[in-house]
Amino acid sequence: MLVLIAGIIGINPDKPSEDLSAALEGFVKMTDAYDLAVLQKAVERVGALICAFPAHPEAVVEGQLLLRRAGERAGVKTHGSARPSSPSTALRAPPWSGELAHLDRPKIIDAMSRVARYLSDGTKGLLWTSADDLAAYTIEAGSEPGAADGARYGVQSFPTSPLEMMETYERGRGVRLERQSLGSLSEVEDMLAQARASTPPSGHPEYIWLTYPKYMVNGTWDYETPGCEPGPGIK
Structure with missing residues (x-):
């Protein structure tokens, strides 16, 4: 099955890397999100x-x-959506669409300055998903027999707290990190x-980053039942 991955090289690059190009059957470039002719061709x-x-509102x-x-x-029935939000509060997609939810994580460890940053005391367990695992779950979900009927997935690679992550990093790299709450x-x-009281809704990019640590630490974005049992295509 031929799969289109829209946005595979991000916003700025003009073309994929040589390694990525070798793995692709084809590539088309859009000028912006409204380039309908290229989109239809893709x-x-x-x-x-x-x-x-x-994670840009317009995109x-x-x-x-x-x-x-x-x-x-074009008659495509299966669509994996990008939705960096809570699976319990996001709008449900149409029944013909498959969704894979994930959360973007702020940078906790600064390798250059060897500083580790966290909110509160750093002991709250957070859910982490690696890029490789997210890709594997997405392919697995889109390949299931009933994928076109629609589904919602909350996946994770492992749960751990920021402090546990820092300790693992220190052991693996043989370095000492400065802790910074x-x-x-x-x-x-x-x-x-x-920020919300003093900024109009159109200016939300100026403060939206404050919502990420809030909802991660207070548990709002925790999955009640992660649907991430390994399938036949996931090692």
Whole structure:
């Protein structure tokens, strides 16, 4: 089955790397999310769509809708959506679409300065998903017999706290990291409330980063039942 991965090289690069090019059957470049002619050409002959657009509002919302509509016109039934949000609160996709939810994680370890940053006391267990595992789960979900009927997946590679992650890093690299707490959860919540009160909705990119540590640490983004049992295509 031919699979289209939209956004595979990110926002800025003009073309994929040599290694990536060797693994692709073809590549088309869009000028922006509204390049409908190129978008329609990209979905020809594909059996499934996987959206790897970056977490930018225009790309995630309008870009994905245009991709879905192009897929509909081409008869594509399986669509893996990019949705960096809580699976319990996000809107459910149409029944013909498969979704794979994941959470972007802020950078905790700065290897250059050897500083490790965390919120609160760093003991709250967080859910982590590696890029390789996310790719494997996406392919597995899109290859299932009932993929076109729609499904929702909350996956993870492993749970661990920031402090445990730092200790593992130190043992593996043979270095010592400086611990740096970024403040308590209540302090982050106060900063977020002040930013929302003083910034119009159109300016949300200026403070949205404050929501990530808030919802990760208070447990809002924890999966109640991670649907990540290994399938036949996952090692």
